[in-house]
Amino acid sequence: MGFLDYAxxxxxxxxxxxxxxxxxxxxxxxxxxxxxxFATISPSSEETxxxxxxxxxxxxxxxxxxxxxxxxxxxxxxxxxxxxxYLFRIARIIQERSRELAVAxxxxxxxxxRETRDVDIPLVAAWFFYYAGWADKLEYAGLGQNPxxxxxxxxxxxxxxxxxxxxxxIAPALAAGNTVVLKPAETTPLTALLFxxxxxxxxxxxxxxxxxxxxxxxxxxxxxxxxxxxxxxxGSTAVGRNIAASLxxxxxxxxxxxxxxxxxxxxDDAAIDQAIEGIISGIFFNQGHVCCAGSxxxxxxxxxxxxMNRLQSRLSTLRLGDPLxxxxxxxxxxSKAQLERITEIANSGDSEGATRWTASCDIPAQGFWFPPTxxxxxxxxxxxxxxEIFGPVLSxxxxxxxxxxxxxxxxxxYGLSAGIWTEKASRMLxxxxxxxxxxxxxxxxxxxxxxxPFGGYQESGYGREGGRHGxxxxxxxxxxxxxxx
Ligand code: NAP
Ligand code: MG
Numbered sequence: 001m002g003f004l005d006y007a008x009x010x011x012x013x014x015x016x017x018x019x020x021x022x023x024x025x026x027x028x029x030x031x032x033x034x035x036x037x038f039a040t041i042s043p044s045s046e047e048t049x050x051x052x053x054x055x056x057x058x059x060x061x062x063x064x065x066x067x068x069x070x071x072x073x074x075x076x077x078x079x080x081x082x083x084x085x086y087l088f089r090i091a092r093i094i095q096e097r098s099r100e101l102a103v104a105x106x107x108x109x110x111x112x113x114r115e116t117r118d119v120d121i122p123l124v125a126a127w128f129f130y131y132a133g134w135a136d137k138l139e140y141a142g143l144g145q146n147p148x149x150x151x152x153x154x155x156x157x158x159x160x161x162x163x164x165x166x167x168x169x170i171a172p173a174l175a176a177g178n179t180v181v182l183k184p185a186e187t188t189p190l191t192a193l194l195f196x197x198x199x200x201x202x203x204x205x206x207x208x209x210x211x212x213x214x215x216x217x218x219x220x221x222x223x224x225x226x227x228x229x230x231x232x233x234x235g236s237t238a239v240g241r242n243i244a245a246s247l248x249x250x251x252x253x254x255x256x257x258x259x260x261x262x263x264x265x266x267x268d269d270a271a272i273d274q275a276i277e278g279i280i281s282g283i284f285f286n287q288g289h290v291c292c293a294g295s296x297x298x299x300x301x302x303x304x305x306x307x308m309n310r311l312q313s314r315l316s317t318l319r320l321g322d323p324l325x326x327x328x329x330x331x332x333x334x335s336k337a338q339l340e341r342i343t344e345i346a347n348s349g350d351s352e353g354a355t356r357w358t359a360s361c362d363i364p365a366q367g368f369w370f371p372p373t374x375x376x377x378x379x380x381x382x383x384x385x386x387x388e389i390f391g392p393v394l395s396x397x398x399x400x401x402x403x404x405x406x407x408x409x410x411x412x413x414y415g416l417s418a419g420i421w422t423e424k425a426s427r428m429l430x431x432x433x434x435x436x437x438x439x440x441x442x443x444x445x446x447x448x449x450x451x452x453p454f455g456g457y458q459e460s461g462y463g464r465e466g467g468r469h470g471x472x473x474x475x476x477x478x479x480x481x482x483x484x485x
Contacts, residue, residue, distance in 0.1 A: 006319070009326040011113045015100045021051035022189070024059055024213060025196035027066035028206025033059045035214070040189055043110035044323050044332040044367040052189050055212035060181070060221045063210040067152045067179040068227060070207030075179050076149065078205075084135030087174060089202040091128035097198070098125065101191055105163055106323040108190040110332030110368070111286050113324050123448055124167040130450035131171035134471055138176065141468055147475040149177030150253055151229030156219045158235045159185035159334050160289040160390075166192055168465045169232050170209060171450075176474035178230065179208045183222050186215040187335050228252055230474065234291075237414075237459050255463025255473050257291065257455060259388040260416030262437065263409035264294030264445060265399075268303045270421035274443065276310050279394070282419060282445040284318065284372050287333055288392040291460075292417035294445050296385060298405050301398040308376060308396070312357060315372050320361045330361075330392060333368040342370050342391030349375045349384040354395070380411055388414070402427065406434045415457030419445045438464075 021037065023030040033053035040049050055063070075083070094101065101124070102116040111120075138147050153173045157165035162184055173180050184192035196211045212218060216239070223231045223243050233243055234257040247254050264282045266275050282294025299307050323331035333339045350356055354375040363369045370391055378385050378395045385395050399405040409418055418437040420428055432440045438456045441447060448454070453469035455461065463473050472478030 006327045008322070010322060011103055011106070011324045011326060013103055013107065013324070015103055016107075018050055018104070018190075021053075022193045022213070023053050024055050024063070025193070025199075025209070025211040026059070026063045027069075027210070028200065028204075030196070031062075035059065038186070038215070040108055040187065042107050043187075043334050044364070046366055049108060049190060052193070052213045054214040055183075055218045055221075057221050060212055060218065060225055063181045063212050064152060064154075064225050064227050066207035066210050067181050070205055071149075071152060071179040074205040075208050076177055080136035080138060080177070083174060083177065084132045086202055086204050087128055087132030087135060087171065090198060090204070091125050091132055093198050093201055094121065094125045094128060097194075098122070101163060101194060103324065104194055105191050106331070109159065109162060109188050110323050110334050112328040112331040113326055114328065115286060120161060120164050123450070124163050127164070127167040127171045127450045131175040131471070134172075135175040138471070138475065141471050141475060141478070143472060143475050143477045147176075147477065150474055150476060151178060152227065153178045153180045153230040153232060153474065154222045154225065154228045155180055155182040155232045156223060156235065157182065157184055159188040160286060160291070162188040163191040163195065165234055166195060168234075168470070172465070172470045173232070173474045174208065176471055178474050181210045181212060181222060183212050183214060183219050189213040223247075230254070232463075232473070233257070237461075240461055253473075255465070256461035257463070257465060258459060258461035259390075260291045260293065260414045260456065260460050261296060261386065261388050261412045262292055262294045262417035262419070263296045263298050263412075263435075264419040265298045265405050265409060265421065265431070266300060266303070266307060267420075267422040267424075267427070268300040269423045271423065271443070272303070272307060272310060275421040276307070276314050278419060278421060278443070278445045279311060280314065280318075283394045284315070284330060284392050285446050287331055287370070289334060289338070289390055290446065292439060292446065292454075294417070294419050295389060295393070295395060296409075297394055297396045298399050298408055299396060300405075301400050304396075304398050308374070311374065312359075315359045315374070318359060318361075318372060320369065320371060321364060330372060333370050333391065336368055338390065339368040339370060342389055342393065345383060345387055345389045346373060346391075346393050349378070349382065349395070352379075352382045352384070354378045354382055354384060380408060386412070402431060406431060410434075410436050413459040416455075416460035417441070
């Protein structure tokens with residue numbers, strides 16, 4: 001061990017009080033379900049954490065009936081101020097149990113405890129506090145004097161921010177007076193099940209929130225259930241497209257938050273050391289499993305070599321390993337399947353002629369890992385410049401003029417996020433105006449706030465989550481008027 005090495009500082013799992021197996025949360029109770037069960041594992045150790053029920057079609061039907069019953073009997077009859085009290089109570093319990101939730105999320109997902117503790121769980125609480133405040137103020141949402149809830153919402157979320165995506169879905173839905181059936185991702189159901197316990201602890205009326213676990217087939221059964229008024233989906237563009245096709249012509253409302261291939265643009269007048277930190281948080285935060293990641297770095301040609309040198313020396317200090325260790329920067333890739341996808345697309349970078357650089361770090365023997373990787377000499381036609389990798393892999397392109405940067409940044413079927421680094425505010429605003437992306441960060445990256453709407457253009461989906469826009473997605477008359485910018 002060298003002079004500046006860190007001793008291990010693992011967060012204890014003794015705070016967890018997990019069951020060996022979990023049923024489905026339907027009508028305020030955990031029920032066994034009529035399907036089989038599956039294991040959720042820790043991607044850093046490959047050990048089983050718990051067994052989880054796989055909801056059958058009949059279970060989904062029960063969950064939708066429970067949500068419909070709660071809507072008509074209790075939730076829609078309750079004044080907004082009362083709904084708000086439940087949401088405030090949930091937010092406070094999340095804060096009280098934040099350490100436990102952070103440990104559970106790191107264990108089940110593989111992301112570093114530093115991130116779950118300082119980013120995921122504080123944002124989850126913030127989302128519930130924010131929408132709790134809206135529950136009795138719906139007449140100010142801009143949708144008329146007495147906006148009405150849509151009804152029962154079917155919500156399907158991915159594995160990259162499991163509890164945060166749950167909060168993005170459930171908090172606005174409940175504030176607006178809807179009831180929900182939510183399916184977490186197959187590989188990360190744990191914190192959604194702990195959230196079900198929190199609903200019980202908060203004495204939320206039974207059936208307002210229902211959690212059904214399972215894989216893709218369970219998600220498909222949920223979104224195609226005939227008694228659903230709204231579908232909210234976050235996940236891949238391929239699955240989003242299927243859902244859109246299956247709902248076409250029905251009056252079920254739909255919002256889709258899909259993939260991205262965000263451009264992070266560095267001009268030669270930027271504060272380079274800050275930009276290096278922004279590049280790293282843009283693509284190496286959460287192992288790059290971030291839909292709005294800055295996965296394409298566009299760097300002005302005259303500073304390319306300087307930026308690459310500084311980036312590589314900074315990346316060499318990042319620590320990959322045990323997600324529960326408080327010193328860890330890069331955790332485990334969420335699943336074997338995702339590791340295979342990342343590996344396959346990265347290999348196409350080699351075969352298409354880009355130059356690979358990899359941070360040298362020890363890869364643990366167990367679990368799924370991919371070291372921080374940077375590709376230079378990338379052409380816009382390369383797969384690594386076009387396809388979403390959803391892993392810790394950065395593709396670097398260069399530009400000479402602002403016009404070229406804009407053209408390259410917009411050269412994507414997606415349109416979720418972008419970043420601009422320059423000291424010149426007029427250039428910042430002029431360029432932001434020409435980028436086709438739902439979120440544009442200025443001299444920062446991957447910053448989130450519940451009051452700020454988030455969502456995409458083109459193949460990144462439609463609808464907005466967060467802010468007043470996110471509330472409108474759960475109210476009559478609040479359909480998102482998307483379209484080209
Ligand atoms: P995915 O395969 O589309 O899965 C997302 C969710 O949909 C999971 O719960 C999944 O269940 C379920 N599902 C799978 N097939 C389904 C079907 N036919 N009908 C209904 N539900 C179905 O996506 P992923 O690979 O897990 O997640 C990564 C993707 O999500 C990336 O493309 C990323 O960009 C995107 N994402 C977008 C945002 C955003 O806000 N825009 C945020 C995070 C992630 P199983 O997990 O059990 O298969
Ligand atoms: Mg897991």
